[in-house]
Amino acid sequence: MSEPIKHRRIVVERFGDADVLRLADAVTAAPRPGQTRVKVLAAAVGYTDVMARKGEYVFQRRRPFTPGYDLVGEVVDHQVDQAPAWLVPGVRVAACLPRMGGYTEYANLPVQALTPVPDGLDTSVAAAVPLDYLTALSLLDRHGRARPGEAVLIQGATGGVGDALCQLGRHRRLVMYGTASERSLHLLSDYDVVPIDYRRQDVAEVVRAKHPEGVVAVFDHLGGPAMRAGHRLLAPGGVLVSYAFIGRPGHVLTDTVLGVLRNRVLNLRPGRRTAICTLPREITADLPRHQRLLGDLFALALKDGIRPRVGGVFPLAEAAAAHRALERREVHGKIILQPA
Known part of the structure; x- marks a missing residue:
């Protein structure tokens, strides 16, 4: 059986300014049935995260929590019966999460929420797409x-x-x-x-x-x-x-x-x-549909049908600086967090 993995994630324990974003120790257990354990490579920062951090977001009123709706990661292991052919260790996958939790180094996610990221698509660009x-x-x-x-x-x-x-x-x-x-x-x-x-x-x-x-x-x-x-x-x-x-x-x-x-x-x-x-509710209602739609968007990005903007990349530990940059409108395009 797979062992738990110690890692770090960003936690909001009280609502407030960017300084409340704290890097905390965490443990991701072995995946449960239907889950895939993912090593996060990039997580996108959105204004919804800022609202949640301040306590102004209707769908995230409980604390503590980890912000972030979209991420790209690498499959570590899974416990999925009749797994799709692409679900193998090392493959890159993306997700728009039904609930926040993207600012982390590892996560267990339902396989229906994961979409394979095609070869040739930059990881940060892929992370800018989902939400x-x-x-x-x-x-x-x-x-x-x-x-x-x-x-x-x-x-x-x-x-x-x-x-x-x-x-x-x-x-x-x-x-x-x-x-x-x-x-x-x-x-x-x-x-x-x-x-x-x-x-x-x-x-x-x-x-x-x-x-x-x-x-x-x-x-x-x-x-x-x-x-x-x-x-x-x-x-x-x-x-x-x-x-x-x-x-x-x-x-x-x-x-x-x-x-x-x-x-x-x-x-x-x-x-x-x-x-x-209200996209989080729509995703919760039909995970497989949004899995397919995200795959269509990635295919369009590979053909230059869309060109997602990446405005800046910050280490996960500098999530507070990323939030300040977003609030000050210092960048044009999506801000991406990268775990070490």
Whole structure:
């Protein structure tokens, strides 16, 4: 029988600033039936992790916990009957976890959550894909249902999910409008996105100049007034999809609840609809489906159909510095943690 493995992981024992991220000793036991033990090679850092660390994330309210939804690792061993042919020690695998726990050196994961990483795809690039690109796929396919040639509005188009939406939208030949700050607008030039400086331009005026009937989908991570304004930009039969609610500092949980309520109230208006994308719940409901979708995304990345951005790489022990860099917006692209 496999022996337990001593290692380290990042732990949040109290909510607070980046300094609460602590490197702690841990032990990963031998895998239970259906599990695979993975040596983590790279873990992605997302703004959801920052919210969880501060105690502002609805789906992570208990402590202690280890942040991180997506990782790439190397199979150590497993206890899986009728294992797929690719599940052998040493093979690289990726996962978007149903629950947080990615900032670690080793983990036991259900085999249905693992997708093999193809040869030729860089480990850090692969780690930048799962959460953001699976969220973007859900927004486009499950909720938005936009077809080639149709117009969509992407709020926060230079963020992690926004960037994924732009790349997948270009691949699907959508007409895209994207909002961003002035200093980030240049990042949209590669994606055939109509850039909108949300501070200096009237978003509705820019969109309706070319699409007076409105857009078929608005993808919103802001909530509040932006949600109502986006809903007014929808063409008949269009949909506004919320995938996050950026609240006021110190009031994020309250603003998240209010954002959900606003989304539901707007859905009562006839002629247009609203939806909320909560990827962790969608993954929990159907692990094998998301395993397959992640494999499709990796294949697309190998063909340059998408080009995930890696903005910076930090050692696992410097998770606090990685969080500060993300909060200060010092990098463009996904921040990756690498265990020693």
